[in-house]
Amino acid sequence: MAKTTAARGRDLDRGGLSDEQLVAMLRNMLLQRQLDNRGFQLNRQGKIPFALGSEGHEAVQAGAAMAFERGRDVLAPYYRDLGLALGVGMSPFEILSSLFARQTDRSMGRQFPNHYTNHDLGVMSISSIIAGHCTHAVGVAAAFKYRGESGRAVLCTTGEGATSQGEWHESVNYAAVHGLPIVFLVQNNEWAISTPQDMQMKVANVADKAPGYGLPGVVCDGFSPIATYRVMHEALERAHAGGGPTIVEAKCYRFLSHSTDDDDRTYRSRDAIEERRKLDPVPRFEQALIEAGVIDEALAKRLKQDVLRETNEATDAAEAQPYPTAESLYTNVVAGDYKPWQD
Amino acid sequence: MAKTTAARGRDLDRGGLSDEQLVAMLRNMLLQRQLDNRGFQLNRQGKIPFALGSEGHEAVQAGAAMAFERGRDVLAPYYRDLGLALGVGMSPFEILSSLFARQTDRSMGRQFPNHYTNHDLGVMSISSIIAGHCTHAVGVAAAFKYRGESGRAVLCTTGEGATSQGEWHESVNYAAVHGLPIVFLVQNNEWAISTPQDMQMKVANVADKAPGYGLPGVVCDGFSPIATYRVMHEALERAHAGGGPTIVEAKCYRFLSHSTDDDDRTYRSRDAIEERRKLDPVPRFEQALIEAGVIDEALAKRLKQDVLRETNEATDAAEAQPYPTAESLYTNVVAGDYKPWQD
Amino acid sequence: MTATTQQQTGVTMTNVEAVRTTLHAALVRDDRVLVMGEDVGARGNVFLITKGFLEEFGPQRIIDTPLAEASIVGIAIGMAMEGLRPIAEIQFADFIYPAFNQIVGEAAKVRYRSNGDYTCPLVIRTPYGGGVRGALSHSVSIEALFYHVPGLTILAPSTPADIKGLLNAAIECPDPVLFLEHKKTYRSVKGEVPGGYYTIPIGKADVKKAGTQLSVVSYGYNLHQALDAANRLEGDGISVEVIDLRSIRPMDKGTILESVRKTRKLLIVHEDNKFGGIGAEISAMVAEEAFFELDAPIRRLAGPDVPAMGYALPLEEEFMTSTEEMVDAMRELARF
Amino acid sequence: MTATTQQQTGVTMTNVEAVRTTLHAALVRDDRVLVMGEDVGARGNVFLITKGFLEEFGPQRIIDTPLAEASIVGIAIGMAMEGLRPIAEIQFADFIYPAFNQIVGEAAKVRYRSNGDYTCPLVIRTPYGGGVRGALSHSVSIEALFYHVPGLTILAPSTPADIKGLLNAAIECPDPVLFLEHKKTYRSVKGEVPGGYYTIPIGKADVKKAGTQLSVVSYGYNLHQALDAANRLEGDGISVEVIDLRSIRPMDKGTILESVRKTRKLLIVHEDNKFGGIGAEISAMVAEEAFFELDAPIRRLAGPDVPAMGYALPLEEEFMTSTEEMVDAMRELARF
């Protein structure tokens, strides 16, 4: 702790990011952590039936979101993408509205929590069917290419478990054959509910699958937002420039049980988790920015107060919203009036 | 042509195969060619509505069939596996019964031609849905491993087009994770109906996909029965010994249109086909065996007369069989009597 | 390119020509329209429906896909969510099963699950049905596997004029449409097709022959047989009304009930297996709504409950309902 | 391992315990039986149905598969074709769509297409149904997507005793069986289960409550509500017969017709959407066979024709039929 701020500053390889961007990533990570905790807390309080945490994914998502070009790129997320959703512009109020299943939720209380959608921001609607959205992501990338909209790309995310699905294979293969502007970001947290990576695939890295599709595959440290940003930025830039798809594997970890319905004590040891917790990306990145002199302790504290206040306000505001009405069940089945029997 | 037989014999790298085995492979190839021609001929004569040829696949199939251990291994074939079906023991009469859709067909006239099934010989029943049988092949391999039946393996074949299917991916991945005794033989004939390989995948070789599953991938010359035999024998031996799956890609070519319903003049040049025809494996292998002194011209001639006679006899015998009865439509839907409405 | 895109006056053509010319006109009209599937490019589709399209519209719009049905539909969904108007082809209806998740789990739910934030204006075309020696896996009817699914529209027109009007409607439709083409009608059915652009409203059945003593509801190849049967019975003084369902979901309750209330008898004819088929819902609806107006039990004439027609001719013939069987059933019900 | 495998005398247990103990006994009884699916190993299934199985039977028999439903079913098909008795699990019924090809295109046709040369003795278990805040993709009913398919057997028992007898029958069955477990009944339904090994014949419905004025056919969670409703009406002097369908394909025509011929009125209740649902076929069959014995139109009380129940409580409640609505419908029909 004897180093000067300036000296510390030299220690941080900031991946070309400005102070402002670095702080934005930290803020995203702190907010993620806070909202995650809030979901589990509301569930314990009996206020919501279900929550699903992304603890351990904060860094990869903050980094990937920073590489995403708002207004141009499209995000095809999966249910563990809280930080990406926030990072591309969704608000805590939207997140809480979904957790509470209120009318203000974009799906109007239809979807499970964590099934983000926001067309204005380019966040695609997803189902719960693992890997089902990957082909859609490819379709959007195909539309970009077809319309000649260079400079636009799709960020398609999944966990490592999803790569076992046939639809993931078909998506990646099509994107490769057609050289589409898309990045497949696989957040490898080592587990698919209780199934460890080695029961999911025989290769050590998801990225090892890339050459079989004729694609570049890159592994990055998903506990480092800067490392993830750098790799994702490069991959997205390649896509923007017409260089085709990339598979990026961000190694991270799932600190919590799969969801509030799961109990991970049956299938993994506390020690393994504790080992990973020591590398918890959130305090580590905070510390790194302090040590690098990008922020000071006071700002770090303020950021945390800030995201807590924001989370509290969003919680109160969302909870105060009404449920969707029973009648709303019947709307938006198809365009216009809907009757399977047409009178 | 001045070489002595003995000298010629030294020219042939026979892959450890005996004269008898070499001749058996040639015979298989000649029979394949003859039966193939017969199908197309019967179709032109208006005697059967459909035929599908495997011309160009004779060598890979004769070689693979020679590596297959009858009575122990199981074949999960695809519709272009005439030579494999013959090579593992199916008779021309069975093939013709299927072409004529006669009662003597094992499916009793239900299946399209080329949808082989013969439980006694370990030839699995398949559907027309491309790659649908790959998971079944893996299931049989899993059963072998589960029951501790070492020395048994499954030979699962497809075209290169089939590797685009999600089910192919899932099959290979599962077999790899579980280290199952199975060989995935991909007969790469460059085309899937009218779709060329480069619109199917971005890699130059199907075998390039293997490392992404943590598996060995081997390319072999599918125009050489001996080269194919050697690679297939090694792969099956590995499987028999508990060494897990292999992906073998045999480079071959589809000389004919996809089927009698197809017309390949719309999508590929005559020149390209003629180029490949020069390498036609059937006369080339015959010539090689003659030059190596394994057979002489007389035997070659006899073999050809033999398979022609066999084909003629099988044609007459099959054609003479009755169609299945209309009533047979209702049998073997499920075990026992079948009524969706149970009285 | 021989498709008569600019066709302004009525002409006679086959069903397959109606599909072909309507697709062609859509490609000319709207550059958001793409055609994708296996062998739709250089081969021009296995029934030559898209022959010449690749040369005319290029590989960006006429896309030969890899052999992978889930992705054909799934990628088309993504294109549709992004504002294009993809027309995805499944080469034979029998091969649609691998795409079931994308159709039922995804396409049908895009609008609903996002409460309209995203929509999915997608057309999936596929040839279905038997009678062409297609054996176990090139003959199936698939409508009953999908007609239960809210969010999907399913069309099965049987004449060239209806194909044109409904395919145009499907392309205009802001939601996913499964468009079924009976392959035995491709070249065997001919008819007059009006010139110019027009649509036929989705969800409307069509009385193809008016009659008074018996209502018959059918679609697909069977519809044409039913019309033949009805015409034959005309000679015997039996007046049969034949309704072409055309739209399987949504279904046209009004037209069916109006007819049944007039004739007081209903025969449903479809090629697909009986148990749980389209006829079940039609029968149930009519029995619910017009129970006391029926003079006889509703009858369903449908495919037998076996997995498929076989390849051998006797098996195919046994599976398919013959026109004679229809004549008999109509006569019997009319006499009831 | 706490499963009471050797249970010889009757005991009371929940539906989930009935599944668990029956599976356990099958694993003990027959080493051809394997259990495979996502998270069935160390996790012991997401409902803890296979908890402890991995330790007891080892990873060769309790197989945690990769996340890929088509292969879960497809590999089980291969095992079954090779003589094993795999029991494949789909974690939630909503995730069965990717396996549709393997179930409908493959499993259902193995025997038929090979004319019996190969068979496919496979059980696919999956929890279905709503009322547990499962939202759009953890709540669906899937039976109507499969019941049209010849070659498949579909069971949906609703009580612990039926679960035991029918799951045993499914494992014995030489053909593929889709075994549906309503997840809301897992812990909410308890009942007496006879000791020892027994099977219940596939294709037999069960009169769960005898009555004279009205027949109700139901299954799943709704069955229990229908029984409650019928019992309440007993107090008002309305006698309702409640039939538990149990087997969806094949269906038990005899039991339903016998009941309807007695009561002359039929109400069908199911959670799944109405249009094209199981009720359509039941209604059509009864109207065909017992038309003149009905005193009132058949009524179907079913889920609304929307893609799914929503996550918000009012949406779930609006979708699910309440016991009160059943009481009202029964009363109305009885009075008709």
Ligand SMILES: Cc1ncc(C[n+]2csc(CCOP(=O)(O)OP(=O)(O)O)c2C)c(N)n1
């Ligand atoms: C098709 C399908 N199968 C199963 C599930 C149940 N499920 C939900 S999440 C999950 C594990 C996913 O693992 P991974 O892809 O690694 O993502 P992670 O949850 O670890 O972020 C499973 C099996 C599902 N939602 N969809």
Ligand SMILES: Cc1ncc(C[n+]2csc(CCOP(=O)(O)OP(=O)(O)O)c2C)c(N)n1
């Ligand atoms: C699921 C499915 N989709 C499409 C088809 C139609 N089809 C039959 S063969 C074929 C091409 C197969 O190509 P490949 O796998 O390379 O085998 P090849 O015919 O070249 O031997 C296609 C598209 C099918 N049978 N099944």
Ligand SMILES: [Mg+2]
């Ligand atoms: Mg994971």
Ligand SMILES: [Mg+2]
């Ligand atoms: Mg090929």
